[in-house]
Amino acid sequence: MPAIVSRPTRAFAASAAQSPLSLTSIERRDPLPGDVEIEILFCGVCHSDLHQVRNEWHNTVYPCVPGHEMVGRVTRTGTGVKKFKKGDIAAVGCLVDSCRGCPSCEEGLENYCEGTGAGPGMVFSYNGPDKHSGGHTFGGYSTSITVTEDFVLRVDPKLDPAGAAPLLCAGITTYSPLREWDVSEGTRVGVVGLGGLGHMAVKIAHALGAHVTLYTTSAGKAEDARRMGASDVVISKDASEMARNAGKQDFMVNTVSAPHDINAMLGQLRRDGTMCMVGAPDKPHPPVDMFGMIFGRRRMAGSLIGGIKETQEMLDFCAKHGIVSEIEIIPIQKINEAYERMLKSDVKYRFVIDMASLKE
Numbered sequence: 001m002p003a004i005v006s007r008p009t010r011a012f013a014a015s016a017a018q019s020p021l022s023l024t025s026i027e028r029r030d031p032l033p034g035d036v037e038i039e040i041l042f043c044g045v046c047h048s049d050l051h052q053v054r055n056e057w058h059n060t061v062y063p064c065v066p067g068h069e070m071v072g073r074v075t076r077t078g079t080g081v082k083k084f085k086k087g088d089i090a091a092v093g094c095l096v097d098s099c100r101g102c103p104s105c106e107e108g109l110e111n112y113c114e115g116t117g118a119g120p121g122m123v124f125s126y127n128g129p130d131k132h133s134g135g136h137t138f139g140g141y142s143t144s145i146t147v148t149e150d151f152v153l154r155v156d157p158k159l160d161p162a163g164a165a166p167l168l169c170a171g172i173t174t175y176s177p178l179r180e181w182d183v184s185e186g187t188r189v190g191v192v193g194l195g196g197l198g199h200m201a202v203k204i205a206h207a208l209g210a211h212v213t214l215y216t217t218s219a220g221k222a223e224d225a226r227r228m229g230a231s232d233v234v235i236s237k238d239a240s241e242m243a244r245n246a247g248k249q250d251f252m253v254n255t256v257s258a259p260h261d262i263n264a265m266l267g268q269l270r271r272d273g274t275m276c277m278v279g280a281p282d283k284p285h286p287p288v289d290m291f292g293m294i295f296g297r298r299r300m301a302g303s304l305i306g307g308i309k310e311t312q313e314m315l316d317f318c319a320k321h322g323i324v325s326e327i328e329i330i331p332i333q334k335i336n337e338a339y340e341r342m343l344k345s346d347v348k349y350r351f352v353i354d355m356a357s358l359k360e
Helices: 047-053 160-167 168-178 196-207 219-228 241-246 262-266 292-295 309-319 332-343 355-359
Strands: 006-014 022-031 034-043 070-077 089-090 094-099 144-148 186-191 211-214 231-233 249-254 270-277 300-301 329-330 350-354
Touching: 006 355, 022 144, 022 262, 034 089, 034 160, 034 309, 034 355, 047 332, 070 144, 070 160, 089 160, 094 144, 160 168, 160 196, 160 309, 160 329, 168 241, 168 249, 186 270, 196 211, 196 219, 196 249, 196 309, 211 219, 219 231, 231 241, 249 262, 262 270, 262 292, 262 350, 329 332, 332 350, 332 355, 350 355
Parallel strands: 186 211, 186 249, 211 231, 249 270, 270 300, 329 350
Antiparallel strands: 006 022, 034 070, 034 144, 034 350, 070 089
8 A cells, every 4th residue: 555645734623522613733645546635615514513523422532523514626636536637526425435345335335334344344524433544534624635536426516516515414314215215206205304404305305206294393494495395384383283284294204303202203104104214313212102103004214324326316416406405604713603503403504614714
């Protein structure tokens, strides 16, 4: 293997669970033969970033540089790179490597890598094992990143790069289950929550031809939901509205990342309907009443992002249909404030960092 040459790179990191994110310097490797180096232009802010920074999933390694929704410009490529050239607009999502040899990887499902191949197992953009440095990976709250070509994605020039950044997590996290459960013209789809994930689920399900119903506790989001493609809006804390819509949905995408009443949502499914959980709360949900599932032969499932092939498919689908995330652009210096606002749902509907601010 060629010798690893690294260089200092500006980034924002947390040094401990209680520490604010602040300016630091990390090491990024120069491109190896199969690598692509990307100047990060925009990076989305995901609720998972907050969970990781504050160690709410009890697996964080510090210092932690978050960010797994990166869009940028290719600055250098290794000698063996064939799919990218300097100047291309490219993206990096939640994954930067996998074992490449397990059954999931061979099926293009690196997001479910079992770690039985020759590679390092599933490697996330940050907080994962870095086989090159011997430490852990650092994410997109930085000026650049170097990634193996196989985990770099193309971004159609038609897509606004800032609005496209959240597609790398919020987009694929909702696109993947919609495709896995064959959502298409006429499918009745319920989307629970209109946040960073939920608003993408509404847009994508609508573009797939589904009849979309948004379930929300916030009546003030109804107008936005209809503008994004929802045909109906149900205020989930209104028992009469829930009763009127019981048993109507073929499929539901539950995007809420806080504990809530799953049983009420399961009751919105028709017989043989499925509710897929994509929100990741830091505490368990209240108990599920199995009779609500048994008597309707209903199913509850989960889904984790998507593989590289499917993520590229999602980006191309969004380019075809003109879908991007609804965003508020912030400088990196406001990231700690953005985290507090995110906890209050005070964003419509995804923060995106303009990484040019990190050079200032």
